[in-house]
Amino acid sequence: MREDFPILGKSVNGHPLVYLDSAATSQKPRQVLDAERDFLTRSNAAVHRGAHTLAAEATDLFEDARTTVAGFVGAAPEQLVWTSGATAGLNLVAYAIGNATLGRGAPASARFALRPGDELVVTEAEHHANLIPWQELATRTGAALRHIPVRDDGTLDLDAAASLIGDRTRVVAFTHVSNVLGIVNPVAELVALARDAGALTVLDACQSAPHLPLDLPALGIDLAVFSGHKMLGPYGVGGLYGRADVLEALPPFLTGGSMITTVTLDSAEYLPAPQRFEAGTQPVGPAIGLAVAVRYLEGVGLPAIHAHEQRLAARMGEGLREIPGIRLLGDAAGAERVGLWAFDVEGVHAHDAGQYLDSLGIAVRVGHHCAAPLHRRFGVTASVRASAALYNTDDDVDRFVEGVRGIRPYFGAGA
Template sequence: MNAPSREFDVEAIRADFPILTRMLDPETPMIYLDGGATSQRPRQVIDAEVSYLLRDNAAVKRGAHRMAGLATDAYEGSRERVAEFLGAPSPDEVVFTKNATEALNLVAHSLGSGDSSTPEHLRVREGDEILVTEMEHHANLVPWQELARRTGATLRWIPVAEDFTLDLSDLVSLLTERTKVLAFTHQSNVLGTVNPVATLVEAAHAVGALTVLDAAQSAPHMPFDVASLGVDLVALSGHKMLGPTGIGMLWGRYDLLEQMPPFLTGGSMIELVEMERSTFAEPPARFEAGTPPISQAVGLAAACDYLDGLGMDQVAAHERALTQRALSGLAGIDGVRVIGPALSPERTGAVSFDLAGRHPHDVGQVLDSLGIEVRVGHHCAWPLHRRFGVHGTTRASFSVHTTTAEVDAFVEGVAHTVDFFGALA
């Protein structure tokens, strides 16, 4: 992580995002509070991807001509930049994927491949256990459900306590000598809860389990360093960190990646191909079959530049102040129940709430009529919503370009929504 190269001036930052001037209709400016689903992109990211497409676009690693070399340099240079942003010891530990979901499926599929040449600690089989948490996004739950189904392993989970944090009181009994994997989110996309990575990693490693971290909601919002976290594998999505859609990444310790069998096979990931058999390239190429998302990787590298330029400590402080303002405002509105912890070091800027007696889709429609764009529904976390007895929530998620005025408008919009439905009663 580099030192900030600019002052954290929200109005100057907003000028970098062309879409923020958009009017939803002639009288309604847009207030975008849905970065937790997909973040907007600054001009610097857009320009980087367009510049690549206008100047250097070609297939990577497949040609001897100069354009292929320039494209390859851009792609591999992007890998180096992303590795630097993550604090990865080597760019060879960064695998580009379609998104965090694909990265997590890559790991789950590889661990369940049944390849007898794979070391025992990287093979999940019948009798083994997989541990997740009750607050997982479906992307970090369903792949492990499927792995358990395919292999006969048992899926277990750490429950969520009434205070919206993980209940670790039975962690010792949940992590056993049969546990092969502990997969958990760094930050809940619903609750905003930041989980105790060090505690979970230490407990998992004590029983020989691999740790898989879903960092899609955390890496764009706080200082992030894979080396200091101590986890074994990390999944991220570019479109949640001011980057393009269609690209994510898996970071993994190289000694693990070089022993894991591939997820997808075909061109670019091979070492030798004969009619009867093939051997596979070393990581990261082993996990990047086919033509990769080249321009998207260039855009993602530019997003890393942009975030580092702002300084992740400053990003975290800005979003923490916005979260405090939102939570304080919502606390004064009758009928609103925040589904998430109070502000603390273990809390970040995804603010979800339930409005008594009203479906979140209806709440979202009223807010949208005011130009306030939020997320509604179960946010790909059905089990978590069932845990707290709600079928869905309304979520505001803040970003580097969110202003205090927008947070105030959101709080006022929620109050207006309560009054609106009250008038209909």
């Protein structure tokens, strides 16, 4: 399988590359790279707009890609909106709710309107992309923003969630898998709490879509987002899944060409979902590439991928726990997780630790990983994060652990 990923043959600083930064962006197999190039050299044209042969070919490929990617998450094609990524999808939802609050959209949109005293609930573990849009929405509408706390072991405090989610809750937005902690959150429990309160559920599936079997309708959530570049696909494309009735009721966010039926100088009428949310030129080549990435993941098998990465996570965790001065974030005993660990190195800044590992050809992420409040919760400003994918091996993990073992001695911070 590794031979399908050309970049994994690269040497860095005189060492074979160990790539452990897939939570930031995954590497791409040749099949995905070839698919984008093949589209651009054989079928490139604007979709949904032309009657000529190339336009028809491009439109067919684009909509076939929608069917493939929607099926990957258990959805129907009309339940998948193309976006430029998860951040764009989350902003789309937040701004659409804001538009509903302003009275825009069909009569059914009124169900999403917010009023002062309404509450939006997120978790303390959210990526900034699933936090700041809700902060902005709260500011614009007068709603209050609440958060579900994280326990010391990295798990969500469900007792606190039960007390927070109530009659005033209108939206519950949460990550499926934390990009810092690697823990798979209890979706069923949170969905049940939100459903009892009549609240809309929004799931950030960026860190789950490439790593474990995902059936969004079966999870019972209303809306979900994921990014192509984290799941072996190209940059610049992602998906927004929505229950059909929710997508049909949400007013559009971006407006312009391709999302309308009738336009006069004074007004416009909009297409049904998903096209109503796809104004302007779409990421056609990246969408086609993402469909190929999805087929690649399906060919390997998500259950097999998840089992492989869980085994790597266990190996990595065991190795890191044996190293003096290493503090794992979210080391919850028995928690289901993906192949991801973030940690603090006593006496060494995360950026220095990352540069030391890079000198050994080991690529990891350093910083707050766009989750500053969560780091603050654990009393650190930054951490080192290693994240595995289906193409990583035991040897990658062992080289990484041995590299971490050398960080503190190198900087004179301990044996």
